[in-house]
Amino acid sequence: MILTRGQGGLFRYVLYGHAALAMAFLLLPIVFIALLSLGSSRWLAFPPPEWTLKWYQELAGDPRWAESLWLSLRLALCVTILSVLLGGAAAFALTRGRFRGRRLLKAFFVSPMIVPVVIVAIALYSFSLKLGLNGTFIGFVAGHLIIAVPFSVICVGNSLRAFDIALEQAAAICGASRLQTLRRVTIPVIAPGLMAAAIFSFLASWDEVVISIFMASPQLQTLPVRMWTSLRMDLSPVIAAVSTLLVLASMLLMLVLGLLLIRRAPK
Amino acid sequence: MGANIKRLLGAAIIAIGSAAGAAADESLTFTSWGGTTQDAQKASWADKFESETKVKVLQDGPTDYGKLKAMVDSGAVGWDVVDVEPDFAYQAAKMGLLEPLDFSVIDRTDIDPRFVFDHGIGSFYFSFVLGYNPDALGGNAPTSWVDLFDIKKFPGKRTFYKWASPGVLEIALLADGVAPDKLYPLDLDRAFAKLDSIKSDILWWGGGAESQQQLASGEAPLGMFWNGRIYALQKDGAKVDAVWNQNLATADFLVVPKGSKNKAAAMKFIALATSAQGQADLANATAYAPINLKSEGLLNKDLVPLLPSKHAESQITLDLDYWAEHRDEISKRWYDWQAK
């Protein structure tokens, strides 16, 4: 604890108040979306004239949303794994390696974030047309991976920088091989960085719209592409229903994981 | 890592394999804007085409001009018939991105001459109308484009089409008192000056759904809309209305990208889509008007009063040739003005 109980006085309460407001801010749209998904107004009027489940029924009856969801999920998982591996390895080279041009290399890895996404989308699209990879799963993975890798490099890099190399040296002294050291010492300690890299990479792919619009084909439409088309063309609270279901699913997942971890913890 | 590579390779192989398999039978890709309009186009044209010719019609969308250009540039053209906006059709033709239409296959004798040229033919025609939300306006009803610029009598935001496209500038000029037959060439200075008078009250819509949400919620109690969108709102029970006085007629166009791999089938598809029956079927489903003059007799009687073709007295057709000539300079001025 940085500020223990009984200390801090007013300052602590200011912090609490700030946090409460921030939480309200964070929750407002999510709750609003959930309420909209239950309202009968097609045009998202609030409060709605009636409450209804018809959007959820419509969702259940339309297999295209489930297909898009499944595609986005598979895609995001592939991208996450590859991103953490590639980006994490790159972060190792950046923090441990002693060579000139490290800064340049770091800027190189971050550059996909800097180039406006529509430029990346068109460039990649033209490129993939020549290779026949547009509208393919692998094309999607490549496109999303490009924007996910910078997150991995940054997050794992941050963790590695805070990592005390003495731990690895101690393990070596105790006779651990490099692989063992990596597996049992390094990775557990930088786990928060790896976790952050995984989360950001997953979300980068999951929420990606522009590149996906270009890469999409009638058979391969990710969830954001379907939602974007709906927002522009035919507005419908079905989007709100999709979004709410996903939030509920993730809450359930977190709950389950939380319970499992509690049960595992020996203390 | 190895397992993932195998998994990805497997997915790639399957994807490539199925693409190769599909190419074996003849097929055609029709691209439009998605939503209920494309659903109607599929039902009225694609399904019929498939049963008549045994050529499979794949649906893609939404139409994306960047994608189209990229396809034509790279030679890997995946779209065969594309529904595009009129000014784009003309511009793309000028830029050499389109195939000339084969009028030996497509019968243009009964087609409304306003909506056909060498490289494109009308998909359906529609009007920009003045839509308004009577509740949000407190019972006041506008009667012409002049009212769009009258903030005192009709307070609130007004919504306009966002992109540099025929419509907004003409409305501004008409509201400023320009006679319909003197609209072209467009006096850009005058139009922008008129728009400046209400600039802080302008809301922009980039897509049909946005325009509908803005009107239905009252965020923009009046504005310019595609007539079909107002119709859809009314069908849905929303209390909105349209003013047809001086409605501005224009059309979406069907074009064939240069280098299309299924040109012959594409021309046949367009011939069906623009036939009297094809156009009537679409009109009956969408309340957009047919571009085939012979479709009149095949229209659903109840729908007729809602069609742009029935509001022709004060209708003004947007001059697409003019826009084709001047689109670049107008666009530049338009976007510069918008960003101010």
Add this chain to the structure above:
Amino acid sequence: MKTAAASRTLHEAKPAWPAIAFLLVCFVLPVGALLLRSVTDPQWGLQNFAELLATGTYARVLFNTFLVAATVTLASLIVGYPLAWLIVMLPRRWQQLLLAILLMSMWTSLLARTYAWLVLLQKTGVINRLLMFLGVIDQPLALVNNLVGVVIGMTYIMLPFVVLPLRATLSSIDPALMHAGAICGASSFRLFRSVLLPLSLPGIGAAGLMVFVMSLGYYITPALLGGTSNMMLAELITQTVQSFLNWGLGAAAAVILLAATLLLYAVHMRYLDEAER
């Protein structure tokens, strides 16, 4: 001597090779080809750049982009830093609750979140109606389709990107330092100002830079929540390549942004990024 250094460079950078190879093939090659069009499309020369800098529009849009990105970064840091600190301070159960709420907001689709803000912030939307009902205002405020809406929406999106890294930074600070300060009699505010803040500065710099850079190129949220008067660069480029089909001009705009950002990055690395020395 040179070859030894070069081969050592190659060797030391070995774990990064796969990432480098991937980015070179899938990113640098295609994007480089497109950016090259800024000087080759429609003819060789710098006309595209001249055209961009001739009218005030591009300069205005570029300025606006940096302004919005800076504002969003500042807002996110101001809202996010105390939140991160609190998360580190609180007992485990509260920590998990706050983190869960944060993650829930991240997990909600970007489009859904942005559109929800659009509807919430409209003149006829919930927030305005609530404020009028409470008597705080009598006319609805223009909270969307302008700069305000964009900042609110983007801060919302960026908040987790600030809180999560800052939490990692703050939790790695040795609590003993704060205790020592407290023992010496420093007030909690003084502790914050003289101990915590300086120690967390690198973390703030890193998180801030990440959010800033992300905000510069962002398309979705500014496009849905902004008006055309404060257009950001991503939308301008989209307009240029989609409406005008002028890829040369769009590429030129991207080149200028890239150059400006890399410059900023270089400044950051030189003066703020101590760890890389």
